Amino acid sequence: MSSAPTRDEFMTVAASREIHDGEVAFIGTGLPMVAGYLAKATHAPRVNLVFESGIIDPQPVDLATGVGDYRLLHGAAQVAGTWYALSLLQQGKVDIGFLGTAEIDAYGNLNSTAIGGYPKSKVRLPGSGGANDMASNAHRIVIICRHDRRRFVERLQYLTSPGFLDGPGARKAAGLAGGGPVRVITDRAILGFNPTTCRMRVEALYPGGSLEEVHASTGFELDVAECIEEAPVPTAEQLHLLRHVIDPTGIYIGKQANA
Amino acid sequence: MKIKQKSFAEAVALIHDGDVVGIGGHTARRHPMALVREIVRQRKRRLHVVGWNNGIDMDLLIGAGCVETVETSYIGLGSFGLAPNFRRAAEAGRIRVIEHSETTAMDRFRAASMGLPFLTTKTGIGTDLPKTAPSMREITDPFTGGTWLAVQAIVPDVAIVHAHTADVYGNVQLDTERWHDTSPDVMIARSANTTIVSVEQIVSTEAIRSRPINTILPRVDVTCVVEAPYGAHPCCCDARYDYDLEHLGMYARSAADPAAIERYIADWIDATGNNDAYIDKVGARSLMKVSLKRSTRQ
Numbered sequence: 001m002s003s004a005p006t007r008d009e010f011m012t013v014a015a016s017r018e019i020h021d022g023e024v025a026f027i028g029t030g031l032p033m034v035a036g037y038l039a040k041a042t043h044a045p046r047v048n049l050v051f052e053s054g055i056i057d058p059q060p061v062d063l064a065t066g067v068g069d070y071r072l073l074h075g076a077a078q079v080a081g082t083w084y085a086l087s088l089l090q091q092g093k094v095d096i097g098f099l100g101t102a103e104i105d106a107y108g109n110l111n112s113t114a115i116g117g118y119p120k121s122k123v124r125l126p127g128s129g130g131a132n133d134m135a136s137n138a139h140r141i142v143i144i145c146r147h148d149r150r151r152f153v154e155r156l157q158y159l160t161s162p163g164f165l166d167g168p169g170a171r172k173a174a175g176l177a178g179g180g181p182v183r184v185i186t187d188r189a190i191l192g193f194n195p196t197t198c199r200m201r202v203e204a205l206y207p208g209g210s211l212e213e214v215h216a217s218t219g220f221e222l223d224v225a226e227c228i229e230e231a232p233v234p235t236a237e238q239l240h241l242l243r244h245v246i247d248p249t250g251i252y253i254g255k256q257a258n259a
Numbered sequence: 260m261k262i263k264q265k266s267f268a269e270a271v272a273l274i275h276d277g278d279v280v281g282i283g284g285h286t287a288r289r290h291p292m293a294l295v296r297e298i299v300r301q302r303k304r305r306l307h308v309v310g311w312n313n314g315i316d317m318d319l320l321i322g323a324g325c326v327e328t329v330e331t332s333y334i335g336l337g338s339f340g341l342a343p344n345f346r347r348a349a350e351a352g353r354i355r356v357i358e359h360s361e362t363t364a365m366d367r368f369r370a371a372s373m374g375l376p377f378l379t380t381k382t383g384i385g386t387d388l389p390k391t392a393p394s395m396r397e398i399t400d401p402f403t404g405g406t407w408l409a410v411q412a413i414v415p416d417v418a419i420v421h422a423h424t425a426d427v428y429g430n431v432q433l434d435t436e437r438w439h440d441t442s443p444d445v446m447i448a449r450s451a452n453t454t455i456v457s458v459e460q461i462v463s464t465e466a467i468r469s470r471p472i473n474t475i476l477p478r479v480d481v482t483c484v485v486e487a488p489y490g491a492h493p494c495c496c497d498a499r500y501d502y503d504l505e506h507l508g509m510y511a512r513s514a515a516d517p518a519a520i521e522r523y524i525a526d527w528i529d530a531t532g533n534n535d536a537y538i539d540k541v542g543a544r545s546l547m548k549v550s551l552k553r554s555t556r557q
Contacts, residue, residue, distance in 0.1 A: 052361070053285060054442075070498060081442035082285065082311075083369070086362050090380065109386075114349075119356060119391070124349040126335030126342065128388060129312060132360035136382045159387045160358075174385035175406030 002243070005234040007187045008254040009242055010206050011144060012038060013234040014185045015098065018142045022046045023095035024088065026134055030252050031144050032098030033063060037246045038238060050088060052130040054081040063251050086130075089137035092177060097134035098142050103156050106199045106220045107170075108143065108163025108181035110135065111156045118158050128160050135161035137178040147186035152218040164198035189214045190231055194223050204229040263429035265483040267534060270455045271297040273482065274306075274417050277327075281368065281413070281451055282310040282317065283420030283444040284494065287337050287502055290316035291421035291457050293490035293534045298419075299323040300528055309415060311364035311443050315494065315510060318342040321354060322520045323528075330357035330392075330413075332364045338504075339511035344520060358388045363395060363410045365443055370412035371450035379407040418451035420444045421491050422475060423499065426464035429481035431456050432473040436498035449480050457487035459499060489538050489546060500549040506541065 005013075008031070015035035019025050021044040027036040028051075037060055040047050048057045051072055059075030073079060088094050102125055103111035112131055116122025135141055141163075145151060163181045165171055171180055180198075184191040190204040201223035202214055207230065215222055234242070247253045271294060274280060280298075284290030295316050298306075307328040308317055317334050320326050322344030334345045348354040359367075362382040370378045379398065384406065389395035394411040422444070425431040448454045456476065461484065467474065489496075493506035513523040531537040538546070 053288075070495065070501065079437070082361070083365060083442040083446075086365070086382075090362065090382065113358065113387070118387075119349070120352040121350050124341070124346045124356075127331070127333045127356075127358055128360045129333035129335075130361045132332075132386060132388060133362050133382050136360070136384065159385075162385045165385050171385070175381060176384055177381050 002236065002239050005239060006254060007206065009234050009239060010231055011185050011187065012242060012253060013238050014190050014231055015142060015144055016042070017232065018140070018183055019044050019047055019096060024048045024050060024093055026050050026052070026085070026089065026094045026097040026138060028052065028098065028130070029064065030100065034242065034247050034252050035098070037063075038241055041241050041246070042238065050085055050094065052082060052085055054079065054083070054085045056080050056084075063247055086133055089133055092137065092139070094134075094138045096140045096142065097138035098144060099131050099134060099161065101143060101145050101151070103151055103153050104143060104145065104184065105153060105156050105163070106222075107165060107167060108141070108184065108193060108200060109156055109159050109165065110143065110161040110163065111158045113158040113160045115157055132161045135163070135178070136176055139179045141178070141181040142183045142185065143181060144185045147188040147214070147217045149217055149219045152220065154220045164193070168196070168198050188217055192225070197223070199223050201225050202228060204231045206231045207233070260428045260478070262427050263478065263481060263483045264427040264461060265485055267293070267297045267485055267487075270294070270483050270485045271301055273453050273455065274298060274303055276304045277306070278416035279307045279309060279413070281415035281418035281447040282308055282313065283418070283447050284310070284316060284491070285312050285443065287314050287494045287507065289421050289444070289491045289496050290314065290494045291419045291490065292316060292492060292494055293487035293537070294419045294421070294455060294457050294485070295319060296528045296534070296537065298325060299524060300532070309367070309413060311359070311361055311368075314342065315507065318344045318514060321345050321348050322514060323524055326354055328355040328357065330359065330364070332359040332361045336507065336511050339507055343511070343514035347517070357392050357394075359383075359392065360388060363388070363392070363408070365446065366410040367394060367413040368443070368446040368450040370410065371414050372446040375412060377409045377411045379409055381407065383408050413450060415451040417453045417455060418447050419455045419457070420448045421457045421487070421496070423459050423497070424462045424467070425456060425458040425484040426467045427461060427484070428464060429456070429478035429484050430464070430467045430474055431458065431476040431481060431484065432467060432470065433475050434498065435473060445475050448476050453482045454480060455483055455485065456481055457485045457490040459488055459490060459496070461486045487534050489541070490534065492538070492541060495549075500546070503541070503545060503549050505545065
């Protein structure tokens, strides 16, 4: 008997569904790594995972604690180097990339640089790393983060990685190549973007979640899709893989039910 | 052929206060930590340190007061969170931070290593990243009229990188069982006026010349080599050893407190005096724990 899925497990399954079989997926650590491994173990066995550090198409056994972790090499087709991985992005060969963020606005622009002023600040964060590279160049971006008013803000304090910038047509006008964000997966909802306005909208809720709660946790006006769906419930097979095969010690997936 | 092996003290004496110093490595992987510790010992000041994705290497240099400007895409301690010394210094405005994406951080070295004045990219366009970087400007593609970002080459006064083996003449190799991203380290090393390479072992020139495919930097690119066993500790070093998570955790706790980081520097860097004594202090048991073959299924 397995216990009910946690919110982390819902989020991971939702993220893994964004990866289609045969795609090139740019993967970092955390939930995206778990989601990538889950997709490969289930509906997307031919996914080509690419790590920023230049590992191409690995058959991972153990979760890594960082993108510089030697465990990532297991069964890889090539150990190509960071510049190759970034070149795949610049050439437009990466279908999907996953990002976290400290702040996000209605157009899916991201801040992972500083909170509370710039250059002097209250909290200095690590900076772009590969986030801007992915957001600028991947065909589709999926953002995975916690959902609260401090994170979902009307105005970013620093624009580290581009979403739709200031709206329809702005990416193209700026000269950006990639397609921009398609999904935002949070602990409160699954969100997407209105294709006409490029503004974020609620698309699916978890069992027990409510639109009111999502609006109350968002610091900007949020659109709502015409038809709100129920987030896909993790299957017994997915839960087994997450709990016993991919992340058995709970490195990235919280074991406890989320509040 | 010129003998290029030097002692730590001699090699790091090539770095001067105020220099631009390129640092190899990635997140917590293969940063030239033994050279970083020697820079701290010699109390270099006002350095402009440049990398592409950094962690304890830059955080320690900032905590020791060696740094005036940092230029990179990222400074963090991985699973141990934010980099505390970087945080304090940047939040208070005590250091200047020049922001990058990974592509533009690397393009600066890549351009210099190819002898070009700049490279062009889309990465960074439309965001705040180019605003703090005098080395990035928008330009028009003369062929298509498209908008691109030009990223100026950087020629560091000195580059420091860590590798596996070298001969005394400065031919530097990585083992076949290497981690991938040799490419940024090679670009960083080739971009600088003076290039210092620390290696796990100095080996015979016959050993090097029997496996030329493993050479990442021939002697023409190298000013001097320094023998530094466990020279990336507490970072990992490809298949040679894993991260020392206990040490990294202890560092993160020390760095969180300005008094504690002073004690860390006094105990682990000043009191040890050299890399051999530092490795003795780390101890054989800790080094056995990070032996990679024990910690992976490979």
